[in-house]
Every structure is written in structure tokens, then in C-alpha cells.
Amino acid sequence: MNEITAHVDALPGLDPRAPLLHVEDLHVEFRTRDGVARAVNGVNLWLNPGETLAVLGESGCGKSVTAQAIMGILDTPPGHVTGGRVLYRGVDLLRLPESERRKVRANRIAMIFQDALSALNPVYTVGFQLAELFRVHRGTSRREAKRRAIELLDQVRIPDARRRVDDYPHEFSGGMRQRVMIAMALALDPEVLIADEPTTALDVTVQAQIMSLLADLQRERNMGLMLITHDMGVVADVADRIAVMYAGKVVEEAPVYDIYAHPAHAYTKALLESIPRLDHKGQALNVIRGLPPALTDIPTGCAFHPRCAYAREICRLEPPPAYQIAPHRVTSCHFVREVLGV
């Protein structure tokens, strides 16, 4: 057995009773020619087994960078984690040496990406790539690894898995490739799955298939799912809780029903009012004026204030504190009462 095949329970400080995943005050910076881009500015998140947490936000809000920091796959340089903790069952992953961290990746926390074609290796068959996981991480024999690869393809409902296992990624359709990537992520039975825009590149009917597959697999395995997306429709269908991000911060966090019925942050509310809906034909869409801020030049106070309809002087001067407005409901908005209309 090589180093990686050693069992993960050997992680020093691992406490099976500690929360599954807890991100505390995470900061990530990118040092660029145009200055320091503060991509993540104090993100707090937690995830329980069997739960789906949606991290919702537009391009550049820091949602993908947060995921990369959790996984330990941040491009360094230019990216640097400059503060905070990522606790997996009580172990701070950010302080682990890389050799220990590799045992966590795929084994305990796995990730799938938007673009399956570029995430898979084009010159190996999908069977080889799946089997490789078992051979490297578990020291399984080739024969046994291939058997398990077929089993996995079957579990992600790829028809005729026994034959398809020897196909190359380009021989699969977009939806089928996404299934292959899900199979790879789940191969070693992780407790946490991070899905970064897993269906954004897919057609709606295929998206529905993939989301339903993910939900089934999550239920079967009691996995914690962190779904990173910009799609408020997908979120409404699958999430238990939602964390809304803006300019590198979680601005509102709430159970899914509450956030759609009573958004408690001006940004969340404006976002919900700006999307066209399938279930009715509305009037002119509510527009959020202006643009998301440049991360090298984040506005003072509340980062949303230049675009906010509720903003007053205080929003420019002081960053809003995190108000706990109900159990599991946190919002960082100075005018939460006005936004809620109470």
C-alpha cells in the first residue's frame, strides 16, 4: 500500500461527531497586475450529511473560488487563502500538509464541474479513468477495478455500461459525460459532494435527468451536497438551504422556502424580481441597475449599496453585521425590516 491508500480515518484530529463541513471566515485573494482581487471575503458556510446547500450567485461573486479553496485546488499563485478555516469533521483542511489533503480529496470530499469534456482526460477510456481511482486510492487489482467501474457506470444509469466502459469521453453525449463525471466523484464514497454548475451546459430535459440522478444518489448515500449555481430555478427544486453570495460574501442564508417567500436581503429580493418566470407572463422585469463590482475595487460598507434601491448613507459607510432573524436565517442588510416589509 502506498501513502494514499492508507485509510482516511488516520487523519489526525478527526472527530466523527464534529460537523461534516464548516467553513469559517474564509478569505481568498488573487494577486493580479491590476491589484489584489478579493474574491472571497469572510465566507461562513456549513453542511450536514444528507443536506443540499445551494451557494447562489452571479459570475465573480466568489462561489467557485470558495469551492476550490475547500477542495484545495485553488490556482496558487495567483490565488491565496489568506484567512479562515475549512473544517471537515473537526480537522482544518487548510493546515494539512498536501500529502494528507490528498487523502481527503475524492475519498471524503469530491467535486464535479460544469464542463465534463474538459474535466475528463480525452486520451483514456472512461473505464480506465474510473478504475484508476480504485487502483491508486484503494490498491485494487485491474480486474476488480474494472468490474467496479462498470458497476458505477450502471449506478449513474449509463445504458449498456459493460460495453460503454471502453469508450472514450468524446464518444459520450454531454449528459452522459456528466454522468461519467458523477461516477468518478462518487467512486470512493465521499461524504461531501461539491457540484459546481453541474447542469449549466446542458439542455433542460437533460438537466432534469442529471438533477434527479444526483438527488437519488445523495439520498442513497446520505451525502452532503453543496450545489454551486446561478440558477434560481434549479435551486428552488433541490436545495434545503441557500447561501446567497455577492462580492465575496454570503449576504443571506436561509432555508429554501423562506428565501423565496420572504427574501431578507435587498440583493436577494432584487434578484428574484429580475428573473422571467415560466409559470406566468409578467410585466416589465425589475432591473438591478449597474454592474457587479470589480473585485479589485469592492465598494465600502455594504458592497451592494451602489445598486441597491434601499441604500442610504449608512450602507456606504458601514458594512452591515450578520443579523440572525430566525433560526437558521442570517442576513447582512442594514434595512432588513424594509426589505421584509415588516
Next chain:
Amino acid sequence: MSDVVLETRGLVKHFKARKGAVRAVDGVDLQLRRGETLGIVGESGCGKSTLAKLLVGLEKPTQGEIRVRGEDLTRLGGAALRRSRRNIQMVLQDPYTSLNPRMTVGDIIGEPYDIHRDAVPQYGKARAVQELLDIVGLNPDHINRYPHQFSGGQRQRIGIARALALRPEIIVCDEPVSALDVSIQAQVINLLEGLQRELGLAYVFIAHDLSVVRHISDRVAVMYLGKIVETGNHAAIYEQPTHPYTQALLSAVPVPDPRLRGRRDHIMLEGDVPSPADPPSGCRFRTRCWKAQPGCADHEPLLEIRQRSSHPSACHYAEVRHVMRRF
């Protein structure tokens, strides 16, 4: 009908392939009236972008007619074609690649005037461009800036200004907002709607996002493998869909309302769209259709009003199914 500004009859585009042909657009009839928006929806590979290119003359049809104000573009040539084409312009999907990075905004928006010299307003090209910038909500003083100095939403406004330069009656929009962030999408959609009201434009609005299409369209056509399978006004398509594909498509769209979870009629389609190089015989949707009967393989259903469909539907077994339950 005199208010029909654009009409296609039996429009076909086949691309030669190694064996046979890819039948990207395979017999499309559509009509667009003055000032209205016709939404075209469908998944990747259904031929909607090829249709857009045919309409603006970026592809030559294999067969069929494209009539702009009654004149068949496929039979025109030279000056007559050029004059007719002025009337139908296009907005493209990707605001990053559809603007030449080495041209200033003024040159990009003004380029149509270099080709159609007699279309330059009397007060000169520069002023015309500044006016266009103003119309789409950009600062007219930015005429000498380059595309990279603008955000995605602003670039899409530049693309819209370019399409407006020749004062067309018709604009074909191919996925005009799908590359934009949610908060920016609304700005561009509202701009398109405002321009339509002010200038009396007719839009062919092509998109895969059914919610956006519902919002902006008066009428909708649903495409599958190169053909229109169902068409009607927005209420007919969204509230009374009769073609199984339309029903499946609608049922798959996530709705931003968690209260609908588990209460919607989800139709899960099996498998993928077949290749347009080798479409199924008879009804093209039959390989994924839960209603298919042996006869569907032999008889191609025509797009017509049927006993149980008040609007044209290309299904032998067309029947209303309410997939959009509302509160």
C-alpha cells in the same frame, strides 16, 4: 395579410456530411407580423441557430422561400438583395466574440453604413452612431472606446445598436441574453422590449430558456430535430401544450418557487436527441415519446390544428396536458 413582414415556406437547410446530409432545418414555415415577437425554442441541435442564419442570409437555404415584405430573398441578387436585407438584422449570442476587438465601438456600429452607403442619415455617420448609442442606453461620448472597455451587458447593447443602424423592421435575436448574468439579463430584455414599442420592431427571438421566451414572446414555435412541432400564442403553448415534446420540455424547466416542488407534473424523457444526420422515420420525436404507437414510424404528423389542439401541433395524438400548475 399585409402586416406580415417575414414569412418562410418550406425552408430547408441540409449540410453535406461524410455520408448523406445533416438535416439541420427540414421544412419550416413561419410568419412574423409587424411589431410582434415570435419566440423559437428548442434544445441544442434542433436547428434554431441554423434557422436564424438562414433568415438573415448567412446561410443559403437548400430549398424553400424566405419572404421579407413579400420579396423572396432566395431569388434576389445584387442591389435588390442588399436593399431587402437591410430590413432584417441580427443580434448574436456571445457579446465577447461577436464584436471585433480591434475596432472602436463607433466603427462597429457604423460599419453597416459603409456597406449600405445610401442608408447613412443626412446628418452624418458619427452623429447617427452617437444617437444609436444613446438609444441603447450607452454614453454617446464612448464612441471611440474598444469592446474590452465594456461589460458583457454593455457589449450586448453595442450589438443591438449595430443591428438597429439600418432601421430594420425585423431583428433576429439568437440567444441574446443567455451569456449574461441574471441581473444583467433583465436590463437587456427590457431594452429589447422598449425598442420594440418605440420603433415597431418585429423580433424572431431564439432561445433555449423557456422562461425568457415566455416573457418576451407573443407567439412561440417549438422546434425538434429541424422541424416546428407546435406553434401558437404564448398562452396556447405554455398553458395548453398539446405536443408531447413541448409538454416534456415545459415540465423539465425549473421554476423559482420551492412550493411547487413535488407538485409539478415532471415528464422525464429517456435518452438524448437523435442525430439530425439520421433522424427517425415518421415522427421524429417517437423514439423518446411515451405516446408513440407503431404507426408513428410510418406517418409523419403534419403541423396542423387538430381535434384536440386548438393550435397547430405535429402529433397524431395531440392533446392538452397541463404541465404548468399554478397557485
